[in-house]
Amino acid sequence: MSGRWLVVFVVMMVVSGAGYTWHARKLHARAAVPVASAASAPAISLRTPGQLFFRNTVHGSDFGRVAAVPIDQLGQPNASRRVFDLSCDRFAVAAGVGLCVAQQAAVLPPVSDVRILDQDLHVVRERTLPGTVSRAKLSPDGKLAVWTLFVIGDDYSEDRFSTRAGIWNLATDEFTKTLEDMPIFTNAKRYFSADVNFWGITFAADDTHFYATLSSKGQTHLVQGDYRRYRGRTLEENVECPSLSPDGKRIAFKRRVSPDDPTWRLSVMDLGTREITPLAETRNVDDQAAWLDDRTVMYGLSRGNGESDVWAVAADGSGAARLMVAGAASPALAYE
Template sequence: MTSMRRRLLVLVAAVLVLAGVGTGVVLHAAARADRANRPQAGGPAVGEGTLTLRQKHRIAFVNGAAGPHRTAVAAVPSTDPGATRTATHLKCARFYAAGGTGICLQSTTGVLKQSNRALLLDADLRTRRTFALAGTPSRARISPSGRLAAWTVFVSGESYSSAFFSTRTSILDTRTMRLIPSLETFSVIRDGKPYHASDINFWGVTFAHDDDTFYATLNTAGKTYLVRGSLSRRTVTTLAENVECPSLSPDETRVAFKKRILSRTDLWHEYVLDLRTSKQTPLAERHSVDDQATWLDNRTVAYALPSQGKVGTSDLWSVPADGTGAPRLLITGASSPAPL
């Protein structure tokens, strides 16, 4: 056998092996998707229907229950969260809505790369504008009036527990369509002094009613801070240390947040910070909460926890915001709650 022929045979064999591996990966992914699209016995009742953000006394969320409506935006009555959920055609990785405006972060894994985008939605969940995202969707919020939208993506790493991760947080004025691509362009005041560093990251925006004030997490030098920001002044000021994923209460007096337990663990407990007294109250939930909580009202916060025995699925839980009571299962197979 000539040297040239031998090389050709080796090359053909390598191509066949790679083709087989690729086919196996595709078939495995298709099998997983097929299993996810099969309704499970005993699972929640899901029916296809329409949803408008003008509806009251409902909780919208991303449906995580197995079946054809998995990852679809769905809703249930806030007074009966166990009722049959109404699922729409809109599918999202993250979702939030307020003031008749919605934001849907989507992530699609292609053959060569992952495609990520943000959809700005009107009250009927129709897309007003689409924005390309620089990374994997992580957090999303809308201001109470619906004027401002914010989203956070991972531009490297896959989670906040990763040793090496970077985030990018953007804020959009939905009236003027003026986009602030990254909060890292804002001036930082830490401990009363201007602060500059190359490792600054922001995530987890939450808005006040004035459509100027916001709160977020600032990460730098291995520490996280709660910051209060001003869009008009393009500044953020640190308020407290070891605060992540803040969520401002409807009466704007408190912030729910996740607090890292011990400096080198990936465990977070849910707390509420009183903005007037700086008092921190631990909530009754004792599981690690890696989520940006949502206030259902001034007394209750909701958050997602991984479902027991179900990989890649979460359930929504709620707990009193004053540290009393006990966690309560709110909606099975769900994430990204948004009270309408």
């Protein structure tokens, strides 16, 4: 190699190496979240107080796994997360019971596993259903597991999609694959339509009353359901993905800005007065919110490429949204 080409070669290698170092540092910075391994961290369970559980969305070997951060470290950039050896697309926890809904990889048509977990995150029951994962929740006492799966399409903003929302009674093992045959009443009259879809179920503490979204003829409605009588009635239009507050008095939900605007905004409805309060989060939120407490609503906010963060905002419409956990989704807090 001539002297001139040797110089060119060395310069190219230096530039290439510098580019690689910059890229590697950028990737490392994106994934630089303190993680406590199972061997080094104190043992915790779904009954350990003061823990927020969520789905880890930091790219790397732990992507998609269930993780936890102490509540007193929420909002801190150096909060250390405990990552578990369990992967889920949606996760929920209540009264020491866990719900993990996960789509099986490389299976067509798509199927998903609905898994019930004990307090140590071991799978104790499991059912496999057709569809891709959308939502998952548990009743406050952990006795009723609910979920939503897409069976056609994979986004609520699509013109053509179909969902299956189901209920698993863990006390009796009664399994309801879909609510589509549940009688619905509007203004005391039975409603019939072939295009009815349900999603986003949330249960009250009595294990009887629940709320869900009903979609039909281009409109969405909040439905109040009676699990024991197996019937429901519509309450309000333009309500999606309801989430009942711990005190059972309010619903956090997402709603369309307008028929021509494909974005959603978070709001809270007082179930007694039907008064709706828009929350201070002004970005597009496509999630079924969760409650940190009776004053605070949590939700996942996507930033693309499978990444998301958990944010929180006051339930009374005041203040501003604040970051709770970076690289996280599907927040869940157990209420004992």
